[in-house]
Amino acid sequence: xxxxxxxxxxxxxxxxxxxxxxxxxxxxxxxxxxxxxxxxxxxxxxxxxxxxxxxxxxxxxxxxxxxxxxxxxxxxxxxxxxxxxxxxxxxxxxxxxxxxxxxxxxxxxxxxxxxxxxxxxxxxxxxxxxxxxxxxxxxxxxxxxxxxxxxxxxxxxxxxxxxxxxxxxxxxxxxxxxxxxxxxxxxxxxxxxxxxxxxxxxxxxxxxxxxxxxxxxxxxxxxxxxxxxxxxxxxxxxxxxxxxxxxxxxxxxxxxxxxxxxxxxxxxxxxxxxxxx
Amino acid sequence: xxxxxxxxxxxxxxxxxxxxxxxxxxxxxxxxxxxxxxxxxxxxxxxxxxxxxxxxxxxxxxxxxxxxxxxxxxxxxxxxxxxxxxxxxxxxxxxxxxxxxxxxxxxxxxxxxxxxxxxxxxxxxxxxxxxxxxxxxxxxxxxxxxxxxxxxxxxxxxxxxxxxxxxxxxxxxxxxxxxxxxxxxxxxxxxxxxxxxxxxxxxxxxxxxxxxxxxxxxxxxxxxxxxxxxxxxxxxxxxxxxxxxxxxxxxxxxxxxxxxxxxxxxxxxxxxxxxxx
Numbered sequence: 258x259x260x261x262x263x264x265x266x267x268x269x270x271x272x273x274x275x276x277x278x279x280x281x282x283x284x285x286x287x288x289x290x291x292x293x294x295x296x297x298x299x300x301x302x303x304x305x306x307x308x309x310x311x312x313x314x315x316x317x318x319x320x321x322x323x324x325x326x327x328x329x330x331x332x333x334x335x336x337x338x339x340x341x342x343x344x345x346x347x348x349x350x351x352x353x354x355x356x357x358x359x360x361x362x363x364x365x366x367x368x369x370x371x372x373x374x375x376x377x378x379x380x381x382x383x384x385x386x387x388x389x390x391x392x393x394x395x396x397x398x399x400x401x402x403x404x405x406x407x408x409x410x411x412x413x414x415x416x417x418x419x420x421x422x423x424x425x426x427x428x429x430x431x432x433x434x435x436x437x438x439x440x441x442x443x444x445x446x447x448x449x450x451x452x453x454x455x456x457x458x459x460x461x462x463x464x465x466x467x468x469x470x471x472x473x474x475x476x477x478x479x480x481x482x483x484x485x486x487x488x489x490x491x492x493x494x495x496x497x498x499x500x501x502x503x504x505x506x507x508x509x510x511x512x513x514x515x516x517x518x519x520x521x522x523x524x525x526x527x528x529x530x531x532x533x534x
Numbered sequence: 535x536x537x538x539x540x541x542x543x544x545x546x547x548x549x550x551x552x553x554x555x556x557x558x559x560x561x562x563x564x565x566x567x568x569x570x571x572x573x574x575x576x577x578x579x580x581x582x583x584x585x586x587x588x589x590x591x592x593x594x595x596x597x598x599x600x601x602x603x604x605x606x607x608x609x610x611x612x613x614x615x616x617x618x619x620x621x622x623x624x625x626x627x628x629x630x631x632x633x634x635x636x637x638x639x640x641x642x643x644x645x646x647x648x649x650x651x652x653x654x655x656x657x658x659x660x661x662x663x664x665x666x667x668x669x670x671x672x673x674x675x676x677x678x679x680x681x682x683x684x685x686x687x688x689x690x691x692x693x694x695x696x697x698x699x700x701x702x703x704x705x706x707x708x709x710x711x712x713x714x715x716x717x718x719x720x721x722x723x724x725x726x727x728x729x730x731x732x733x734x735x736x737x738x739x740x741x742x743x744x745x746x747x748x749x750x751x752x753x754x755x756x757x758x759x760x761x762x763x764x765x766x767x768x769x770x771x772x773x774x775x776x777x778x779x780x781x782x783x784x785x786x787x788x789x790x791x792x793x794x795x796x797x798x799x800x801x802x803x804x805x806x807x808x809x810x811x
Contacts, residue, residue, distance in 0.1 A: 260635075269796040272556045275549045278809065279603060280627055283639035291809070295796050322634070326556060342634045344627055350557055357599070357619045358537075362560035379752070381791065385694045389666070417662045420697050424791065472659070514658065514701065519546040519572050532555065532568070 259288045261313040265306065265325035265336060270295030276346065277324040289322070297327065303335035310339040377427070380530045384423035384430075391431035392416055397451035400431060404527060406455055407432040409462035410491040411482075412472045414509040414517060418462070421514045426522065427530025435495050446494040448502060460521055461499040461506030466492045468510050536565045538590040542583065542602035542613060547572030553623065554601040566599070574604065580612035587616040654704070657807045661700035661707075668708035669693055674728035677708060681804060683732055684709040686739035687768040688759075689749050691786040691794060695739070698791045703799065704807030712772050723771040725779060737798055738776040738783030743769045745787050 262281060264273040270293045281289050297303055313321045323341040327333045337343065351362050391399055393416065400406060405422070407415045407430055415432035422428040433452060441447045452459060466488040473483035481487055499506040505525055509517050521527060539558060541550040547570045558566050574580055590598045600618040604610045614620065628639050668676055670693065677683060682699070684692045684707055692709035699705040710729060718724045729736060743765040750760035758764055776783040782802055786794050798804060 269792050271792060271796070272552045274809070275552050276623065279549045280624070280631060283605070283624075283628060284631070284635055284637060285640050286637055287635050293809075295800055322631075328560070342631075344631075346553065347557070347560075349626060350621055351560060354557060354561070354599075354619075354621075358561055358564050360561060360563055363562050377790065379749075381694060382689075382749070385697060389669075389693070392666075412659075416666070417658060417701065420662060421701055424694065424698055424701065472656075475656070513654065515546045515548060519548070523572055532551070532570075 258319065259290050259317060260319045260322060261290045261292060261310075261317055262322040262324065263306075263310055263313075263341070264291065264293045265297055265323065265327060266293075266295050267298040267327050267329060267332060268295065270326075273324050273326040273346070277322075277344075280324070280344075281322070297332065297336075298329075300331055300335055303332045307335060307339040310341055314340040377531045380427035381424060384427045384530070385420065387429040387431070388419040388423040392419065394433040394451070397433070400451070400455045400458070402429060403431040403455070403458055404429045405460050405521070405525070406430070406452065406458045407460055407462060408435055408452065408495075408504070410435050410464075410469070410488075410495050412469060412476065413462045413464040414514070415462060417514045418509075418517050418521075421518045422521075422527075425518065426527075426532070428522075428527055435491070435498070437491075440494070444494075445501075446498040448498065456502065456504070459502075459504045460525060461495065461504045462517070463492060463496050463499070463506055463508050465508070465510040535596065536567050536594060537596045537599060538567045538569060538587075538594055539599040539601065540583075540587055540590075540618070541568065541570045542574055542600065542604060543570075543572050544575040544604050544606060544609060545572065547603075550601050550603040550623070554599075554621075557601070557621075558599070574609065574613075575606075577608055577612055580609045584612060584616040587618055591617040654808045657704035658701060661704045661807070662697065664706040664708070665696040665700040669696065671710040671728070674710070677728070677732045677735070679706060680708040680732070680735055681706045682737050682798070682802070683707070683729065683735045684737055684739060685712055685729065685772075685781070687712050687741075687746070687765075687772050689746060689753065690739045690741040690772075691791070692739060694791045695786075695794050695798075698795045699798075699804075702795065703804075703809070705799075705804055712768070712775065714768075717771070721771075722778075723775040725775065733779065733781070736779075736781045737802060738772065738781045739794070740769060740773050740776070740783055740785050742785070742787040 262277060264270055264277040266273045274293045294306055297306055310321050321341040323339060324344045325336060326346050328347060355362055390396055407419055409415050411434050419430040419432045422430040435446060439447055439449045469488040470483055470485050477483050507517055507520055539554060541547055541554040543550045551570045571583055574583055587598050598618040600616060601621045602613060603623050605624060632639055667673055684696055686692050688711055696707040696709045699707040712723060716724055716726045746765040747760055747762050754760050784794055784797055
């Protein structure tokens with residue numbers, strides 16, 4: 258028996274979906290089909306959606322769960338007619354907030370999205386291109402402009418993390434791969450020359466060697482690059498370097514890119530140029 | 535007079551912040567300093583945070599607003615002692631949801647983040663590298679594997695959108711620049727040869743020429759590339775191509791990358807490989 262949950266918004270739907278998934282994840286035993294319905298910004302679209310919701314109620318044999326962040330009163334009124342268990346985020350919280358703040362709220366559609374659009378856009382473009390230009394050690398002469406320089410072995414998550422930091426927070430993240438080119442005579446890794454002047458900006462990523470081998474295997478099956486021996490050795494050398502040089506680092510094995518990024522920000526106090534909307 | 539709002543979570547803080555910003559954006563007249571406090575996952579950290587919150591209450595002369603998504607009961611109990619106006623998302627909604635679903639919820643810390651981590655990670659890595667490998671027309675032989683191919687003039691937002699689609703939704707987005715190389719004898723743009731076999735995957739971006747000129751000016755000031763004439767002409771040619779070939783397109787001028795991406799998904803029914811957490 259499956260239920261359907263609808264995350265409904267007159268904007269991107271990101272807030273409704275994020276909240277809805279967090280709430281419903283607490284119910285492990287219930288099978289729930291989740292559908293995000295963004296840009297329900299006219300009464301007509303709302304009427305069409307009510308048909309869809311009522312259809313799901315019939316085919317599921319259970320009333321759907323409806324979680325919405327619609328601001329417009331007329332549109333919300335239409336959604337209210339749908340058959341379902343409703344979690345109306347704005348009416349639940351806006352009224353007490355109005356009392357606390359002793360003012361009325363402005364029910365403006367998409368208000369969140371119009372704040373400082375231009376500056377956010379420019380910061381974002383700059384940060385994304387910074388991450389691309391400075392990916393995988395491609396260039397090292399812009400490190401004075403970097404907010405952070407991610408280091409780690411090949412395929413430990415440097416590139417996705419750099420791009421996420423750029424897109425979500427406008428943080429300029431370069432990344433540099435640790436490779437055998439920088440092995441010392443004694444077999445330990447030394448800090449690559451390009452990084453020496455920027456030690457305070459370095460942040461290390463590490464990963465379980467088994468997981469690394471699996472990831473590399475997808476790229477180059479049955480190669481030395483993806484062998485367990487090689488992965489164990491490289492990860493050991495990288496972690497040795499972090500410890501020796503007191504470079505903060507995170508084990509990415511159990512973490513999503515969101516978690517790696519937000520943990521980094523919290524740990525080293527990186528400054529966000531803007532906030533996710 | 536400024537108030538402080540705290541978005542508190544035992545995880546990334548993304549849900550609490552997203553909801554908090556949406557709610558507070560409705561109060562245009564109130565100046566609110568917003569602070570996200572992620573990874574409050576021990577009673578000790580919670581006690582430390584309560585000190586910070588109470589400090590803000592004193593220095594603001596107004597009680598802070600506290601919005602949290604903490605799941606653990608003991609930690610939540612500590613935060614409850616802080617001085618502030620509290621919006622407790624989980625207690626507000628979980629109890630009615632438990633009744634509706636006729637089951638108890640599992641108060642597991644970070645439950646949302648542990649679902650299908652491995653598959654999400656692989657999909658993400660693949661999609662990000664797909665976007666990078668197929669950025670700006672760099673390669674065209676993988677278009678059969680693309681979910682969508684973004685087209686548009688230089689600096690209209692193709693690259694950030696491709697990367698956002700990859701990171702947030704695991705969608706494989708290539709992008710291809712429309713340039714004067716593909717002008718026909720009559721001065722109109724023709725569909726580049728590499729794209730002809732993939733017409734059903736094309737999605738166009740367009741932009742206000744004034745905005746485009748401003749963006750290009752940051753990159754190459756006072757060049758032909760950033761001149762108003764050039765921008766007007768290129769945008770006109772691109773839109774002409776979209777209309778002639780019935781290619782769906784979006785004007786990115788007023789939209790954030792989140793909005794462009796979610797609108798594209800809604801408009802052409804792109805399939806998300808995973809959902810943002």
